[in-house]
Amino acid sequence: MNKFKVKFKDPEEVVDFVNRVERYPFAMDLSRGSVVVDAKSLLGIMVLGLNQVVSLSIYADECTQLCQDIEKFIAI
Numbered sequence: 001m002n003k004f005k006v007k008f009k010d011p012e013e014v015v016d017f018v019n020r021v022e023r024y025p026f027a028m029d030l031s032r033g034s035v036v037v038d039a040k041s042l043l044g045i046m047v048l049g050l051n052q053v054v055s056l057s058i059y060a061d062e063c064t065q066l067c068q069d070i071e072k073f074i075a076i
Helices: 011-021 042-048 064-069
Strands: 002-007 028-032 035-038 053-058
Touching: 011 042, 011 064, 028 042, 035 042
Parallel strands: none
Antiparallel strands: 002 053, 028 035, 028 053
16 A cells, blocks of 8 residues: 555546546545545545545555656655
8 A cells, every 4th residue: 555645736637537537447546635636536535525635545566657647746
């Protein structure tokens, strides 16, 4: 499993993120506090809110290509 912190500034970024992660067969969740949503769910991500740092959990050991695809969303 891999974990990252990600952040979305506007709805267009959320759509872009979902389009990118849908291409991969890995199970992924986003969470903030006690709320956990499917990372491939546009509405679920919107529930977490924009301009919030959220935790991304990817349930796969080898996901290098996915990490490169979502690099612009990773919060430092």
